[in-house]
Amino acid sequence: MPNLVLYRKYRPQKFSEVIGQEYTIRALTNAISSNTVSHAYLFSGPRGTGKTTVARLLAKAVNCQNRKEGEYEPCNHCESCKEIENGNAIDLIEIDAASNRGINEVRELKDSIGFLPVKSKYKVFIIDEAHQLTKEASNALLKTLEEPPSHAIFVLATTEPQKMISTIISRCQRFNFRRLGVPEIVSKLQRILEKEKIKFEKEALLLIARQAEGSVRDAESILEKVISFVGTDREIKKDGIERVLGMVDSQVILRFLKYIQKKDAKEAVGFLEEVIDKGVDPEQFLEELINYLREFLLLKIDPDFQDSFVLSFTSDELSEFKALITDFSKTELENSLERFIEAKSKMIYSSLPQLPIELAVVKICIGS
Ligand SMILES: Nc1ncnc2c1ncn2[C@@H]1O[C@H](COP(=O)(O)OP(=O)(O)OP(=O)(O)O)[C@@H](O)[C@H]1O
Ligand SMILES: [Mg+2]
Ligand SMILES: [Zn+2]
Structure with missing residues (x-):
């Protein structure tokens, strides 16, 4: 098995390799090439969408020794770029605010911030x-952000911006990172597999992307799990x-829902047992059944409705869904959805896990 920590191996090394986040990338690259980088940024958004990646790219770009006026991509070859990539750049300080050490590091920031960068143009602080x-650390940071020295750049990253104090937020230039769509994630997975020379069916990647719920890192971790299971050859x-x-095969859910639509309790319960x-x-x-019913209801209201669930199916599968809808x-869809949600809440108390599903089937098909 080759060395495959995919999400590390395939972390973008250039702004052009970041998928999605177009607005953020455009604003940052403009600032870099025109020498108007801010001293404090806040990157907020869901996990695995590129916050740390982009923060490191920013650090690389501003300190790159080969970058010329008007350019924004780091060269990835100079000493500074290499050190950042290897995680031993002395002027890039990464602090994990969730750890005890992080709290101390922020507290000490106030004292150390005045010192000039050792080797580079900027000292970059990434606070994850x-x-x-x-509270104490926030206040210390706030003091620093009030008058940041010209050689310092702060990037605060968070998945929960609503938990941050507004005085800090207001001192940062803020960028929201969004969840990535299924096609975007699929395109990255495809690129990885081509590089790794592993064969794949496109539909398999759609499944992985659906499971990842918008996080590229999750998608890469799932892919890795799949590769180690299937083998690289x-x-x-x-x-x-x-x-x-x-995951449950869409055909299984579909067949079950066909029985529900026909109000055929006997077939539905029998098929459930078989499955x-x-x-x-x-x-x-x-869980999957509820997911499907929810999407079916949304598609019933708006046949053109699209979300990552819908996008993760092939057009053949979708037309099959639409016929059933x-x-x-x-x-009927609302009623079934309600019954199955009810079943879910009952499941934890049931000694026979499938019993609440069976009950819901009977109620839907025969009425109560
Ligand atoms: N927008 C993106 N484009 C390409 N790859 C991405 C993107 N976002 C994440 N990745 C992949 O996921 C990995 C993790 O991303 P990153 O560390 O930037 O996430 P994060 O937003 O900081 O997440 P967290 O909130 O969990 O810290 C990267 O190494 C890269 O492989
Ligand atoms: Mg991060
Ligand atoms: Zn460089």
Whole structure:
């Protein structure tokens, strides 16, 4: 097995390799090439969407020894770029605000901030999990942000900006990172697999991207899990990975919902039993079922509705869904959804995990 910590190996080394976050990238690269970089930035957004990556790129670019006037990409070859890449750059200080050490480091910032960078033009401070700073540390940081020395750049990164004090937020230039869409994630996974020379079915990547819920890092970690399961010399196939990911095949859900639509309780319950016998976890099944019903309802209201769930299916699968949705009335979809949500809350108390699902089936099909 080759050395494959994918999310580290494929961390973008240039701004042009970052997917999505177009507005942030444009604003930052403009600031770099025109020498108007701010002294404090706040990067907020969900996990695994590029906050730390972009913060490091910014540090690389401002300190790159080969970067010329008017350019913004780091060269990735000079001593400074190399040191940042290897994690031993003395003028890039990364602080994890969630750790005890981080709290001390922020406290000491006030004293050390006055010192000039050792080797580079700028001292860059990346403060991760910035919402976790203690009150004391926040105040210390605030003092520093009030009058940052011209050689310092702060990048605060957080997944929970609502937990940060407004006085800090207002001193930073803020960028919101967004979840990535399925096609964006698929394109990156595809590139990785091509580089690693591993064969794949495109549908398999759609599944991985759906599971990742907008986080590129999660997608890369899932891909890694799949690769270690399948092996690097075999093709990554949709069929094989549903099991690895603990996902339920869309055909299974679809067939079950067809019985529900026909109000055929006997077939539905029988099929459920069959599926569980084959090793599908009832909880997972119900979870996915609710997911599908929710999307079906949204598609019923608006046939053009698109979200990452919808985008993660092939057009054949989607037309199959749409045919079934037409057979359901809106009320039937709502009612089924409600019944299955009810079943979910009952599942934890049930000695037989599939019993609440069966009850819901009976209620939906026969009425209560
Ligand atoms: N926008 C993106 N474009 C390309 N790759 C990305 C992007 N976002 C994340 N990645 C991939 O995910 C990995 C982790 O990203 P990063 O550390 O930047 O996430 P983060 O937003 O800081 O997450 P966290 O909130 O968990 O710290 C990167 O090494 C890279 O492989
Ligand atoms: Mg991060
Ligand atoms: Zn460089």
